[in-house]
Amino acid sequence: MIVSLNKKVETLEDILHKFIHFPAVLALVLVFASTAWAVPVVNAQWYEFSFGAAPGATAACTALDCVPSSGGNSTFVGDPPWTYTASSLGATLIVTDAFSRLDSFEIFDSLVSQGTTGAFSGIGSCGSDPAVCVLDPDVSKGFFVLSPGAHSITIDHLTGPLGAAYFFIDDPGIPEPSTVGMVLGGLLALGFGIRRKSAQQAPPS
Secondary structure (H helix, E strand, C coil): CHHHHHHHHHHHHHHHHHHHHHHHHHHHHHHHHHHHCCEECCCCCEEEEEECCCCEEEECCCCCCCCCCCCCCEEECCCCCEEEEECCCCEEEEEEECCECCCEEEEEECCEEEEECCCCCCCCECCCCHHHHCCCCCCCEEEEEECCEEEEEEEEEEECCCEEEEEEEECCCCCCHHHHHHHHHHHHHHHHHHHHHHHHHCCCC
16 A cells, blocks of 8 residues: 555656646747747848738738739738848838728737837828838838847737738848849959950960
8 A cells, every 4th residue: 555655646746747847848849839930031122911900910921811012022921920130230120001001010029029110190092012101101110120130020910900011121231132143243254354364364375
């Protein structure tokens, strides 16, 4: 009976031990899952995201629930969180409403609020081009500083019906793709010019 009782006590202790550590294990699982499902985004690109009627979280854009920008300057983004590593100069996250001037948003970085987008008129539409909407004084928009290093961005929809909006990262420490192409093209042209000049100056054999 003593052996049996000891076994029961040990079993109970094991169960309690598991329950005590369960929250820590669950937290680790959630952190791993959020990292595994994160969507990396790049500098100098407009991303379109979707949302249901406020309040609520934002989500991915697909051809079923989003309309591409009329400016042809955006891409649909997957489900948040959206991850980005800012250069040593830091970056700016730009979030703007689009379409009907009815929506506003709260921005989070690693689950910490960075603030909300500004006021809106609630009248009419700015269209679907984010480059146009971000300059519209009647549209809700915001500019948020990203310090150097890793960031995990999520956005909550605060006001308005279902729809879509955009975000953009401006990182002065990372050249835009077009700039990189121009630099590479220039280097190739320079190399070709030096090689051609060397060939012309080489003495005949």
